[in-house]
Amino acid sequence: MNLVLLVCLAASPETCREERLLVGYDLADARSCMMGSVPIIAEWADAHPEWQISRWKCGSDANARLTRNYN
Template sequence: MFIVLYACLISAPATCREEHLNFSVEVSAPTACMMSSQVAIAQWSESHPQWQVGRWKCVQADRLSRDI
């Protein structure tokens, strides 16, 4: 399971990028990821203070290349 973040630079909001966080959950259901991924997103945000997460979603690894 991956968390796909869409983040933009705080100092230049038009500069955005997509980040893929490998997220391991016991149950590989998107709903389980959605419920428990806030900690991983908060950690990423803390280590990237110049970026602001605008949106995110959970994607199964086998669908990652098709969903992006």
């Protein structure tokens, strides 16, 4: 299962990129991934303080994409 993060620079919020993380087999279904990803996301955020996580999702499709909503 893939965890797809849309992250944006804290100092420049219009500068965003996708980060893809492969999560363990114990999170192989979407519901488990959604619940089990919270600590993984927190760990990534702690390791990358210059980035803010804008959106995230779980998916088995390697081509899944996230887009930034500008409202």
